[in-house]
Ligand SMILES: O=C(O)COP(=O)(O)O
């Protein structure tokens with residue numbers, strides 16, 4: 631890929647992030663976390679304080695939320711167990727597919743790319759969510775944050791996903807919403823585009839090192855066409 635435009639012939643496959651890229655799951659995270667906090671007799675947390683903590687996996691989320699509400703030490707294990715139960719019970723109920731996301735995945739498929747979803751969310755949460763939102767059919771593989779020894783921003787999950795997809799990193803497009811996705815992609819040698827509407831740990835996404843920024847995944851259709859161009863701020 632050169633500069634700000636790309637052609638579908640440049641890629642054999644794409645790896646797509648889930649939370650903040652395909653599905654707005656902030657409502658699910660908030661509902662499950664607040665159910666945990668209530669169960670443990672702790673103060674609730676506002677959705678705006680949950681958003682910057684999403685994207686580094688459930689362990690990081692639970693620990694930083696416990697710290698935020700001033701939980702006494704020793705509550706991580708019970709919080710983790712309660713979180714599994716509550717999240718699985720509400721998974722998808724308070725979340726919505728971002729506008730243009732299904733169209734963007736369709737465009738990647740129509741361009742002949744193989745697709746993997748790679749999220750730091752546990753696989754047991756990711757698959758039912760994609761299924762409930764009608765997105766699972768687009769993917770050849772779904773890898774959760776527990777699929778490999780290390781999570782994004784480590785490049786290992788991307789390299790493993792490339793192996794599964796049978797695609798070299800340089801011909802595998804990473805599509806994400808955060809620094810985690812961009813750093814992992816750069817270290818793996820994958821081109822990367824970031825969406826501008828996601829979470830990015832509460833930081834402005836345009837400051838991240840990406841090849842292009844998309845306001846909607848529907849823009850992938852034009853971006854991958856021979857004359858397509860993506861925008862930089
Ligand atoms: O941290 C999570 O649980 C989800 O993160 P993701 O952005 O990699 O899907």
Ligand SMILES: [Mg+2]
Nearest residue numbers: 647649650807
């Ligand atoms: Mg994300």
